[in-house]
Amino acid sequence: MGIDYAAMPSPCFVLDEARLRANLELLADVQRASGAQVICALKGFAMRGSFPLVREYLPGVAASSLAEARLGHEEFGGEVHAYSPAYIPADFDDVAAVSTHVTFNSLSEFERFAPRLGSASAGLRINPEYAEVETDLYNPCVPGSRLGVIADKLEGGLPTGVEGLHFHTLCEKGSDTLERTVERVEARFGSLLDLVRWLNMGGGHAITREGYDVERLVGIVKGLRTRHPNLEQIILEPGSAVGWKTGELVSTVLDIVDNGGVRSAMLDVSFAAHMPDCLEMPYRPAVIGASSEGGEGHRYHLGGQTCLAGDFMADYVFAEPLKVGDRVVFLDMMHYTMVKTTTFNGVRLPSIAIWRERGELEVLTRFGYEDYKSRL
Numbered sequence: 090m091g092i093d094y095a096a097m098p099s100p101c102f103v104l105d106e107a108r109l110r111a112n113l114e115l116l117a118d119v120q121r122a123s124g125a126q127v128i129c130a131l132k133g134f135a136m137r138g139s140f141p142l143v144r145e146y147l148p149g150v151a152a153s154s155l156a157e158a159r160l161g162h163e164e165f166g167g168e169v170h171a172y173s174p175a176y177i178p179a180d181f182d183d184v185a186a187v188s189t190h191v192t193f194n195s196l197s198e199f200e201r202f203a204p205r206l207g208s209a210s211a212g213l214r215i216n217p218e219y220a221e222v223e224t225d226l227y228n229p230c231v232p233g234s235r236l237g238v239i240a241d242k243l244e245g246g247l248p249t250g251v252e253g254l255h256f257h258t259l260c261e262k263g264s265d266t267l268e269r270t271v272e273r274v275e276a277r278f279g280s281l282l283d284l285v286r287w288l289n290m291g292g293g294h295a296i297t298r299e300g301y302d303v304e305r306l307v308g309i310v311k312g313l314r315t316r317h318p319n320l321e322q323i324i325l326e327p328g329s330a331v332g333w334k335t336g337e338l339v340s341t342v343l344d345i346v347d348n349g350g351v352r353s354a355m356l357d358v359s360f361a362a363h364m365p366d367c368l369e370m371p372y373r374p375a376v377i378g379a380s381s382e383g384g385e386g387h388r389y390h391l392g393g394q395t396c397l398a399g400d401f402m403a404d405y406v407f408a409e410p411l412k413v414g415d416r417v418v419f420l421d422m423m424h425y426t427m428v429k430t431t432t433f434n435g436v437r438l439p440s441i442a443i444w445r446e447r448g449e450l451e452v453l454t455r456f457g458y459e460d461y462k463s464r465l
């Protein structure tokens with residue numbers, strides 16, 4: 090049964106449980122066929138109401154801060170793989186206490202914190218200086234990048250105690266990109282791969298996107314395990330691929346403004362506050378019942394609720410004219426949205442809901458004034 094958008098509060102992020110399960114089934118297939126572990130990167134997808142379902146399929150999480158590590162440990166369970174570009178000294182003992190794996194961004198961070206690791210396994214993020222990411226904002230391998238240790242710095246080998254290596258260089262990429270990346274990693278760091286117990290190949294694998302070559306991914310993992318039999322664990326930590334196309338952001342038209350021949354549908358959501366990637370990347374989200382590529386019909390700018398002049402998306406064409414009270418539903422709004430929302434301008438955070446497989450809406454969280462006030 091399809092989601093009843095009229096039945097939910099507005100604005101609202103709504104996850105379709107059935108679609109999430111379909112993604113998780115595919116990720117579980119990858120684990121079974123390749124022997125890799127797929128964990129959920131909380132920076133991209135941290136909808137805690139979905140954790141009981143995600144946990145049925147994925148053995149843990151990737152965390153980039155104490156807050157994420159705690160959420161993983163307390164609400165998800167299983168393995169917690171922490172990596173932060175720089176750890177806060179006062180937080181570190183708590184990070185180590187709730188994490189099974191802790192990856193360091195530099196040799197100096199490893200030296201500083203290794204004595205405080207407890208039972209967590211230490212890893213080092215390497216930077217292969219190769220990435221096929223077109224947008225610099227999302228490219229960890231731009232020259233001079235602060236992310237990861239470059240090969241030159243590891244000519245003397247790995248410090249004693251490093252048990253794993255980690256690289257993250259992909260962003261919504263296919264397994265062909267991973268294949269080329271692994272070639273570079275092996276060319277630059279190959280001998281080091283024989284010295285560690287685990288290899289984490291980061292996120293950015295668009296595994297659940299239509300047309301992704303899963304067979305090739307399985308082959309890459311199996312090849313690595315054959316060439317480096319010492320690798321007990323090969324880990325993938327996608328965020329986007331977990332939440333990919335599993336839910337919507339439902340909004341409502343508050344007003345129609347017509348200025349200089351441009352009609353703007355003013356919405357109760359904001360691109361700046363609720364969908365920042367639309368402005369950062371930038372990309373144009375798909376909207377149910379509208380074309381974002383022109384054509385015949387009723388053309389509107391979709392206007393965000395903040396006063397930021399650029400908080401809008403231009404030129405969406407609807408079959409029918411929009412009117413106050415209509416629902417405007419943005420597709421594919423589960424990853425990098427809830428985790429990035431702000432209360433800029435005091436706009437209300439969207440509620441969070443799940444459309445259950447049995448065809449019922451469950452509203453998990455509603456936000457209000459206290460959420461705005463408590464952050465200030």
Ligand SMILES: Cc1ncc(COP(=O)(O)O)c(C=O)c1O
Pocket residue numbers: 130132133151172257259260261291292293294326327328329330
């Ligand atoms: C270190 C690391 N791991 C995993 C991810 C998740 O990537 P994605 O959500 O694109 O799969 C990111 C994203 O920035 C990352 O920086």
